Amino acid sequence: MNNRALINRYVITLLFFVISAVVIVVTSLKRTKASYPEKFGIGRAASAAEISALDIDVRPDGKGLPVGSGDIAAGKLIYNTKCLACHGDGKKTEVKLPGEPLFVDYAEFKNNTAGQKADQSPKTIGTYWPYATTIFDYVRRAMPYNAPGSLSNQEVYHLTAYLLYRNHIISSGTVITEKSLPKIVMPAKEKYVEDDREGGTALK
Amino acid sequence: MKEENSENKLFTDRKISRRLLLGGAATAAVVLVQTSVGKMVQAAVPESVVPPLLTDSTSLTAADLIADPTRIPGRGPSVSGMPSSFENPQRIPSLTSSRTPLQDLYGTITPSALHFERHHGGIPVIDPQKYELVIHGMVDKPLVFSLADLKRFPSVTRTCFIECSGNFRSGKEEMSPQEICGLTSQSEWTGVMLSTLFREVGVREKASWFLAEGGDAAVMTRSIPVSKGWDDAMIAYAQNGEAVRPEQGYPARLLLPGWEGNTSVKWLRRIELSDQPYMTREETSKYTETVKGGKIRQFSFVMDAxxxxxxxxxxxxxxxxxxxxxxxxxxxxxxxxxxxxxxxxxxxxxxxxxxxxxxxxxxxxxxxxxxxxxxxxxxxxxxxxxxxxxxxxxxxxxxxxxxxxxxxxxxxxxxxxxxxxxxxxxx
CATH class of the missing domain: 2.60.40.650 (Immunoglobulin-like)
Structure with a gap:
């Protein structure tokens, strides 16, 4: 093999590598499939004002409660005007109420399968609700059914006080505030347990 | 309209003939008929002569309607189809829910029109152009997503059931599957993984719960462990190939596969990250159950087999x-x-x-x-x-x-x- 042939072979090999490199670079530049990023940059920043306009929730620790106070007598007036028609006045009714009773002035017992007397009274705030803050949160967001969201914070505070009173949780004359409401210990709280089902053979 | 009404009277108490079909009338079914000038047109079959399945009328049978379908051209294509007028599976609605007719269905997909309903303040009408989902609380960057934004994210499609946890009825012998447990339905859902949105807003490590809130009249809320959000939670905007139905949360809903239906909050408008649950009405006074020893079991999310x-x-x-x-x-x-x-x-x-x-x-x-x-x-x-x-x-x-x-x-x-x-x- 002469020198010329050797140089030719060398040049051809070099050319091959150069072309390969160009092809690789061009292919990678033309690649259209993007890899998934951590963030897409979609959506706009939420302003503090728009968040607070929507953020109506109240937590058991009182976060979200507006400054204010509620009075039992004022609550009674509002209840009788806006709630009683559906939720009743704690008396036993012949016809089922459109809304469930929130407090009852009677106890209802029936014989259970073991022949013992079992309390069949309706589940009420006093017998079933574990947190008092839930009353404020729920009444403000969803009641009355025909005009949800129409009550002022003041009205909701008054109603909360009245409902707690009718369930024998606060005594007459008690005024509730954003400070005192989260501290109220509800009778049903101690009955609450977390779900412990996890499949498998144990039936819970 | 006046003409249709007068035509309607002619049909009363009479069996249908091709001639009767010539007059267009209100409603229910449509057949092709030939006009006097020989042009094929679609004509509505008046209500009074549609099959008894739809009208409870006993005077007419399906055979009377079209004696021999090979002797008359059928109706032409349309913009949107309907089930055969001979088939009429129905939900059973109450004031707050409706139940899927399980005994009338085939396979495993529930037709969207028959998906069970349960809502707490009726079905809201939400303009998709104005729809927004806000994610805030324990996040690095609170964000607002439009419906178009949600659809720009990588999409996921999965088939799963949604079952209301209050799905058990008994008490009489004459009960259909629909009455016993018609509060379960299955769809193919499409949307964006909630984990994708969690990364977008930068959910903080200490966040352990999130509140999901609907934009309906009940402004329905549930507290959900953040782990479910990272696992398989979705924001669904499509159901069985079309936009989510209004009664299923249009334009977008939360979807928590395998969990009690109430947690898959419909008409989702807000998610707030928190380090504790909110103890909303729907996770305290409702959707909790009395168990052994007079206890009340809470946050029982998963639906058992x-x-x-x-x-x-x-x-x-x-x-x-x-x-x-x-x-x-x-x-x-x-x-x-x-x-x-x-x-x-x-x-x-x-x-x-x-x-x-x-x-x-x-x-x-x-x-x-x-x-x-x-x-x-x-x-x-x-x-x-x-x-x-x-x-x-x-x-x-x-x-x-x-x-x-x-x-x-x-x-x-x-x-x-x-x-x-x-x-x-x-x-």
Missing amino acids: RSIITFPSFPVQLERGYVEIRGIAWTGRGKIVKVEISVDAGRSWAPAELQGPVLDKAHTAFRYLWKWEGRETEIMSRAVDETGYVQPSYQELSAARESKGGYHFNPITKWRVERSGKVLLGA
């Missing part, structure tokens, strides 16, 4: 001979691995065939061939899921809970087959 024979079931009149027992089984804890059938009132059990592919947290169809000789018996199914959980009998469940019903009650459904072929709900 359940099954029901949908054929034969009330109100079927069974005939002797081969009967393919059919039904659905499902579990919120993964896949159904086995469904067993008893045709001798629970004395012996044999495995049913499962229709594949068996999907995670999804209705799974099963079938079992049986030859009924006319003897009185009870037939029933029990589901087994991948955790080894076996669907309990009513008596077992009732004893374990010290309860007769309530949320998360998933007992075996027994069907009593009488000698006459009558099928009734067993005790």
Whole structure:
């Protein structure tokens, strides 16, 4: 093999590598499939004002409660005007109420399968609700059914006080505030347990 | 309209003829007819002559409507189809919910129009152009997403059931699967993974719960552990290939596969990250159940395994001979691995065939061939899921809970087959 042939072979090999490199670079530049990023940059920043306009929730620790106070007598007036028609006045009714009773002035017992007397009274705030803050949160967001969201914070505070009173949780004359409401210990709280089902053979 | 009304009178008390069909009238069905100038047009069949299935009229039968479909061209294409007018499966609505007619369905997908409903303040009308989802609280960057934004993110499609945890009724013999447990339905859902949105807003490490809030009149709220959000939660904007139906949360809803339906908050407008649950009304006074020892069980999210024979079931009149027992089984804890059938009132059990592919947290169809000789018996199914959980009998469940019903009650459904072929709900 002469020198010329050797140089030719060398040049051809070099050319091959150069072309390969160009092809690789061009292919990678033309690649259209993007890899998934951590963030897409979609959506706009939420302003503090728009968040607070929507953020109506109240937590058991009182976060979200507006400054204010509620009075039992004022609550009674509002209840009788806006709630009683559906939720009743704690008396036993012949016809089922459109809304469930929130407090009852009677106890209802029936014989259970073991022949013992079992309390069949309706589940009420006093017998079933574990947190008092839930009353404020729920009444403000969803009641009355025909005009949800129409009550002022003041009205909701008054109603909360009245409902707690009718369930024998606060005594007459008690005024509730954003400070005192989260501290109220509800009778049903101690009955609450977390779900412990996890499949498998144990039936819970 | 005036003409249609006057035409309508002509049809009353008369059987339909082609001539009668020439006049267009209100409504229900449409056929092709030839006009006097020989042009084929579509004409509405007046209400008074549609099949009795739709009108309860007994004077006309389907055969009267079109005696020989090979002798008259059928109707042409349309912008949107409807089920055959001979088929009329219906939900059973109450004031706050409606139930899927399980006994009238085939396979595992619930037609969107028949998906069960449960809402707490009615179905809101939400303009998709104005729709916004806000995610805030314990995040690095609170963000607002429009519907178009949600659709720009990588999309995911999955098939799963949604079941209301209050899905157990009993108390009389004449009850259909729909009445017993029609608050479960299955769809193919499409949307964006909530984990994608969690990364976008930068959910903080200390966030352990999030509040999901709907934009309906109940402004429905539930607290959800953040782990579910990172796991398989979705924001769904499509159902069975089309936009989510209004009663299912249009334009976008939360979807928590395998969890009690109430947590899949519809018309989702806000998610707030928190380090504790909010103890909303829907997770305290509702969607909690009394269990052993007078306790109240809370945050019972996962739906346990359940099954029901949908054929034969009330109100079927069974005939002797081969009967393919059919039904659905499902579990919120993964896949159904086995469904067993008893045709001798629970004395012996044999495995049913499962229709594949068996999907995670999804209705799974099963079938079992049986030859009924006319003897009185009870037939029933029990589901087994991948955790080894076996669907309990009513008596077992009732004893374990010290309860007769309530949320998360998933007992075996027994069907009593009488000698006459009558099928009734067993005790």
